[in-house]
Amino acid sequence: RKEVEQDPGPFNVPEGATVAFNCTYSNSASQSFFWYRQDCRKEPKLLMSVYSSGNEDGRFTAQLNRASQYISLLIRDSKLSDSATYLCVVMHGSSNTGKLIFGQGTTLQVKP
C-alpha cells in the first residue's frame, strides 16, 4: 500500500465548475501537509500548505482531518489555467531531517 494515496483521475470538468480532490496517508506521525501543482513536463511547485484548521487561498481551499488521515483540496470556479496534476504531499520527521512523501497525483483537465 502506498504511503500517500490519490485518485489519479483524470477529472474532466467545465470552466466554472467546483472540483474536489482527496488524499489519504498511512503514517499517523506525519506532521506537515501540502498540495503541490505540476504542469505537464515541468517541476512541481507548492500550491499551498494544509493546516488542521483548514485554509483558503483565493479559489483554493485545503482541509486536513488528522483523525481520518485525510487531506482535501477544493477548487472553485475552475479556470482553464487550473489544468495540471495536483500532488498531495506529507512530511514526517523533524524540520531538519524530514522527508516529503508524494502521492502519485490527480490530473485535472478544465474544458471550455
Added chain:
Amino acid sequence: NAGVTQTPKFQVLKTGQSMTLQCAQDMNHNSMYWYRQDPGMGLRLIYYSASEGTTDKGEVPNGYNVSRLNKREFSLRLESAAPSQTSVYFCASRTGSGTSKNIQYFGAGTRLSVL
C-alpha cells in the same frame, strides 16, 4: 535568482555507461533531495542530504550514489546505467528553518533515457 539548477536537461545513455547529474541551489538551503518520477508512480525519493556532510538513502537508492559536495551542490551518479533508470530526475532543496522551512523548491528536471 536562479533557485535550483539542474544539468543536463536531457541525456541519452547506453546500458552500462556512467554519468553524473548535477544540482546546485543558491538559496542557502540546508537540505537537498534527488527524486525520480515515472508514469503512474509519482515522485520517489532516491537519496537526500539533510545538511552539508550527510547523505541518506530514500525509497529507491539502488543503482545510484550521491555526493553533497558543499552546501550548494548535490550530485547524483549512475555508475552503470540500466534501462530501468530511464526516468525524469528532479533535484530539490529545502531550508529547514524559518516560516517556509518545509517547502521544497525543485529544479526543472533531467530527462534521462537509457537504451
